[in-house]
Every structure is written in C-alpha cells, then in structure tokens.
Amino acid sequence: MTESLPPLIAPEALGDPTRAGIRLVHVAAAPAYEQAHLPGAVLVEPGALVAGTPPAPGRLPDRSRLESLFGALGLQEDLHVVVYDDEGGGWAGRLIWTLDVIGHPRWSYLDGGVHAWRAAGLPLESGPGSRPEPTRPRLNVDPGPIAEVEDVLAAVADPGQLIWDVRSPEEYRGEKSGSRRAGHIPGAVNLDWLRLRDPDRALRLVQDLESLLGAHGISRDRRVITHCQSHHRSGLSYLVGRLLGFDIRAFHGSWGEWGNRDDLPVVTGPAPGGPDGGGR
DSSP: OOOOOOSEEOHHHHOOTTSTTEEEEEESOHHHHHHSBOTTOEEEOGGGGSOOOTTOTTSOOOHHHHHHHHHHTTOOTTOEEEEEESSSSHHHHHHHHHHHHTTOOOEEEETTHHHHHHHTTOOOBOSSOOOOOOOOOOOOOOSTTEEOHHHHHHHHTOTTEEEEEOSOHHHHHTSSOSSSSOSBOTTOEEOOGGGGBOTTSOBOOHHHHHHHHHHTTOOTTSEEEEEOSSSSHHHHHHHHHHHTTOOEEEETTHHHHHTTOTTSOOBOSOOTTSTTOOOO
C-alpha cells in the first residue's frame, strides 16, 4: 500500500525523507543543492522545467524533455513526490504545476523548504547527492492546468474568470519590464508573489492566504489564470491556488510572451479601485 501525505507538509511532520515510496526533490541551482540538501533529496535544476526559448523561455518543455526529466527522477505511478526549494516556493510550485500537467497527482510541498528544515534542527547533507534508479515514463500532457494566449484573451472578456498577475507592482504598472512592452493584461489583478509567504519563506497561514486573495477578488467562484514574467514566480501562486482548492491555471508564456507581441492589449498604470490591482 502506498503512503498518502497531505499536499502541504511541515518539516517536522515529514518524518524520514528517505523511506520507500517517497521521492524528495530539491529544485535549485546545483551549487546551492550541493551546499545543503535534505537527506536523500534528488536535484532538479530550474532550467529543466522550462523550454528556454526566447521570447517566452518559461513555456513548458516538449514531451521528450519531460520524459527525460521524470525518467531521471525515477518516476513511477505510485511514487509520492515531495517538492521543496530554497527560495520560498516559486520553483517548487513550478515543478508541482508540471506534475499536474503530466497527470501525477501524488505530490506534496514541503513548507519553507531547506530553510525551514534547517530552522527545525533537522539533518542536512552536502555534496552531489545520489541518483535514483531511472525509469522510462511515457507521458501525456494534460492541457487542463495550462493557459495559452487564447485562454487569457477569453478570460479578459469573461467576468467569471480572473487573471492574477504576481509580478511586482512596478512591473504591473509598467514602470519596469522584462519584455519589450511594459504594463499588464487588461483587467488583471496584481498580488505580488512575495506577499504569499512570510519573511522566513514559509507560506502564510491558510486562513490568512484565503483572506488576502479574497481581498483582491481571487475566489473559488471564479476561474483563475495566474502568470508572472516566465511562470517562475507564478509557480507559487499556482501552488497556493491548488492548496486552497481554486480552479486555477498557469499562463506559461506569461509576460515574456504577452509583452513581446504587438497584437495583444496592454494597460499601464494602477488598476481602478486600488493602487496595485483590485478586483473587477
């Protein structure tokens, strides 16, 4: 019988991370992983999670690359994947979104990642780590968690949907941009990803998160599309939406795609009803 873990788990509640049936995955650059990682954790570098092709490098990699990635992780249908990172959930959330895309629902997020694990006085390892026995998964891509440009355009005109922009307020208002054009998608709500977590990189309490999102019009009665510049920061907002039971998708092209196309509408300045994007 395979083990069942909650989708959000505290370091103290995880127990032995090396036990059978669990694959612990540390999403970070290799030097950071080699400096300190949880016992038995396997490295996934952020570049493995993105296509890397300008002007929208954050788009999903093709199926062959996904099969190589998850084969190297030793993915099997009954394996429970516990994901964490060293930054507070952006890259971990991106991997969880990818697990949803390939139809692997057995995942958990280790709240606070390596920093929370260290703060709890739990053991860490250093060095290159070990590699699991590889598998040869044959994956299908589920479009359900994915939003494309056409989906975003449809959401702009649909009051039953909401676009959640998790970039900084300065990016949202058009004062700076990682793309050729600056500003935001018409009607989008701005709630910076940094406001979803505490200074120690752990998620805010669930009830606090729901209240915060509700104050911005982000609620269960609307279908949500979230994005940032490259669907890295919006990995965390996607994760939060999933933990709260929202109907949420991620626009994987994000502002890298939208802001570099001349045929898509762009708005600058603060949103009506609030300095950084209220609900519509």
